[in-house]
Amino acid sequence: MDYDRYDRVRAVQWHGDRLRLLDQRLLPQQEHWIDCRDAAAVTQAIRDLVVRGAPAIGIAAAWGVVLAARAGEPLEPALAMLRAARPTAVNLMWALDRMKARIAAGADAAALAREAQAIQDEDLAANRHMGELGASLIEPGAGVLTHCNTGSLATAGFGTALGVIRAGVASGRIARVYAGETRPWQQGARLTMYELVRDGIPAKLIADSAAAHLMRAGEVQWVIVGADRIAANGDTANKIGTYQLAIAARHHGVKFMVAAPSSTVDMATPDGEAIEIELRDPAELLSTAGRRTVVEGAEAWNPVFDVTPAELIDAIVTERGVIERPNAAAMQAMFGR
Structure with missing residues (x-):
């Protein structure tokens, strides 16, 4: 399988201190990227269809938890806010439940980032x-x-x-x-x-x-x-x-x-x-x-x-x-x- 030919787009990108999303509302006329620097921005991006597709929503939400942890925000409200962004796609809840389990186990922001990256990597392999x-x-x-x-x-x-x-x-x-x-x-x-x-x-x-x-x-x-x-x-x-x-x-x-x-x-x-x-x-x-x-x-x-x-x-x-x-x-x- 020639993945370099048949797999060229990456719409959800983690850049260490921010989540960069390809704004899918503007495609194909514009390839515009939005930087989310906190969980509220990620929630809004999910709600507004900047990012869409069940797996991508879950991945973005996981990175939203990481952003909240890096900023020292209370994580329970951040989880609830992200969970309410869209109701039908279960991947959103599944990804947030994984992040919540890591929080309950005492994970810090770095460990949560590793979990979010694992969610993203596993999705690519599964696909x-x-x-x-x-x-x-x-x-x-x-x-x-x-x-x-x-x-x-x-x-x-x-x-x-x-x-x-x-x-x-x-x-x-x-x-x-x-x-x-x-x-x-x-x-x-x-x-x-x-x-x-x-x-x-x-x-x-x-x-x-x-x-x-x-x-x-x-x-x-x-x-x-x-x-x-x-x-x-x-x-x-x-x-x-x-x-x-x-x-x-x-x-x-x-x-x-x-x-x-x-x-x-x-x-x-x-x-x-x-x-x-x-x-x-x-x-x-x-x-x-x-x-x-x-x-x-x-x-x-x-x-x-x-x-x-x-x-x-x-x-x-x-x-x-x-x-x-x-x-x-x-x-x-x-x-x-």
Whole structure:
């Protein structure tokens, strides 16, 4: 695997006294970096989508704890503030729980920095392994469709679903790549296409509403997505629009893969009904790039995640292995404690 070619972006960077984040709200037009020097700035960056993607949010939050420790701030309030930044992605809570355990064990700022770096390094290694595992499920010559952004921008590097696609392209298994635009923040259009073009991977952008038509035309054999939380029965929360892709995929005989690190699995959440779905400002739907596009007086509903039932998922891929046709028993066998 030529990682120098297929893994070029690092959106979360620790610089010893500050956390530097690539502002993903401005891509691809601008590559602007924001320096966070305290936990409050990291929290705001997570809330405002400067940094997004479940693994990247968790990594950034871990570094936010380090910043609080270096400044001598009380750590419990900092942990609570970071935890409240976004509710759906379990990686945020998982990373903060790891940092909290190190604090309880008496770790100082230097030890907490080592833990945050370990979280970041482990994510990169997990993504690369997932890429190999996921790609091995795909028959050579396949077309794939992905949704939202699950690449290096959303993780420590390489990506989850996009990591599977990178590995599949590199091994010659994937012949065609399609990315949905992903309204309302256009993560597929702005971010996934940005990564694919940088890597030299030929890909085509489609309107979200073109997905079923594309499947009917026989152009894709797999839909490959990431996850923000995977429940104990295999139900999966991901970017809004994922559920309808899974329904369309099942109707058209297209397989559906979820690729996510084991930190995304929440065995304490029994099923998708128990996952809190984040609602964001309706103005995000009523405007494009900050400019109002909908008539004044119109209202909007803006959930940013939905839940895909386990029975619509053909494979869940984590660094621990692959679960085909996931259910509660299979999830317990791999992730139960």
